[in-house]
Amino acid sequence: MKISTRIGIVGAGPAGLTLGLLLQRAGIDCIILEHRSREYVENRTRAGLLEQNTVDLFNELNVSGRLQREGLQHHGVNLSFDGMRIRIPFDELTGGRCITIYGQQEVIKDLVKANLERGVPVYFEADATRIEDIGTNSPKIVYTQNNETHVLECDFVVGCDGYHGISRSSMPKDSYSEFVKEYPFSWLGILANATPATDELIYAYHERGFALHSLRSNKVSRLYLQVENNEKLENWSDERIWDELQIRLSDSGNFRVNRGEIFEKAITPMRSFMIDNMQHGRLFIAGDAAHIVPPTGGKGLNLAVADIRLLAEAMVTWFRKGNNDLLGSYSQDCLRRIWRAQDFSNFMTYLFHKQAPHGSFEYYLQRSRFNYIGQSKAQATTIAENYVGLKDI
Ligand code: APR
Ligand code: PHB
Numbered sequence: 001m002k003i004s005t006r007i008g009i010v011g012a013g014p015a016g017l018t019l020g021l022l023l024q025r026a027g028i029d030c031i032i033l034e035h036r037s038r039e040y041v042e043n044r045t046r047a048g049l050l051e052q053n054t055v056d057l058f059n060e061l062n063v064s065g066r067l068q069r070e071g072l073q074h075h076g077v078n079l080s081f082d083g084m085r086i087r088i089p090f091d092e093l094t095g096g097r098c099i100t101i102y103g104q105q106e107v108i109k110d111l112v113k114a115n116l117e118r119g120v121p122v123y124f125e126a127d128a129t130r131i132e133d134i135g136t137n138s139p140k141i142v143y144t145q146n147n148e149t150h151v152l153e154c155d156f157v158v159g160c161d162g163y164h165g166i167s168r169s170s171m172p173k174d175s176y177s178e179f180v181k182e183y184p185f186s187w188l189g190i191l192a193n194a195t196p197a198t199d200e201l202i203y204a205y206h207e208r209g210f211a212l213h214s215l216r217s218n219k220v221s222r223l224y225l226q227v228e229n230n231e232k233l234e235n236w237s238d239e240r241i242w243d244e245l246q247i248r249l250s251d252s253g254n255f256r257v258n259r260g261e262i263f264e265k266a267i268t269p270m271r272s273f274m275i276d277n278m279q280h281g282r283l284f285i286a287g288d289a290a291h292i293v294p295p296t297g298g299k300g301l302n303l304a305v306a307d308i309r310l311l312a313e314a315m316v317t318w319f320r321k322g323n324n325d326l327l328g329s330y331s332q333d334c335l336r337r338i339w340r341a342q343d344f345s346n347f348m349t350y351l352f353h354k355q356a357p358h359g360s361f362e363y364y365l366q367r368s369r370f371n372y373i374g375q376s377k378a379q380a381t382t383i384a385e386n387y388v389g390l391k392d393i
Helices: 014-025 038-043 052-060 065-070 090-093 106-116 238-249 300-322 325-352 362-374 377-388
Strands: 002-004 009-010 030-033 071-076 076-081 082-087 100-102 129-132 140-145 148-153 157-161 177-192 202-205 211-215 219-225 261-274 284-287
Touching: 009 014, 009 140, 014 030, 014 300, 038 106, 052 065, 052 129, 052 300, 065 106, 076 090, 082 090, 082 362, 082 377, 090 377, 157 219, 202 325, 211 238, 219 238, 238 261, 238 300, 261 325, 300 325, 325 362, 325 377, 362 377
Parallel strands: 002 148, 009 030, 009 157, 076 202, 157 284
Antiparallel strands: 071 100, 076 082, 129 140, 140 148, 177 219, 177 261, 202 211, 211 219
């Protein structure tokens, strides 16, 4: 079957769903194709840190009712190195900006609901298999649903289909350069029914490796441990995980991690990935399809939403005024923020992960870099403003 719309969106992650709402608000028709089921996308565990910019956009889109009720606003973050702790106060250093802790799967539930209630078609279990004719004014997405092949004809295609999607590889190979960095460690992440032992996140360097204490609510803790890249989950009993978290997170005070039932456990490798062009002809790419940052700093979702804010504005300008300028500068406008986030995530990763022997030259550099945060308000401000998210860039 052949159908048509103005904007064909591949992927119902944070990027695709936010774009659906922004286009709907502007009266521009779109269709979102998602190859997973609604239940699957609404229950996929991911990070849960929302920058101020992201929350502002969700407020503006009227999708933040539950986020305002259930999300936890954090006005600071704790950084720890070999048991020494520094708190970065956002209010003082960023003029009152803050972050909100709210799981990505909760964001997805809110966005799916709002799209469907506002009449945006989201086709679940619709697998985009090809993107065609991007060099013409009527690009097409070929997709299969219920074993039938369909063609969606549109004015523009937006690839919001994540790192493994088809949109990036639908651009000519010579239209972009790729940058990849694989880190020599992974994260073992858990969700547990345990009262968080901290009100604000703790990022900790320990000679046995990095640990992060995050949370989801006042009853659910989210914690991570640095592990080897080839580490097997079966080597990590619940007890071993809690013991290791306790060792790595305890500092000169007597910090105790609260233990509880672990209801989710997974190991994720860490990588930085970039392409330096996010558009070819009538195909635009946003979010994880174009860039991956290591999770130290929680930037992934926020970057996806930031891309979409620019893209939606550019598309609305094109449809209303016939003006191409913002569409033409979309890639460059996004890349400034993405490179900043790449650098910040890389900086946070190297600052807190164990990568050199304790007591080596590199170790002392790392420790000095940490100490400098406590010694210099300028350095603390640099971290604070990147962490809460730069407003204009
Ligand atoms: N056809 C249809 N849908 C597809 C296809 C395809 N061929 N390939 C992938 N998808 C869907 C995936 O099932 C997924 O739901 O595209 C969606 C991409 O969503 P995300 O991976 O969440 O990517 P994005 O919206 O860019 O959000 C980035 O999500 O991956 C996290 O940590 C990351 O927080 C970041 C955020
Ligand atoms: C999370 O809560 O899942 C989280 C928080 C901060 C990060 C990464 C993940 O840097």
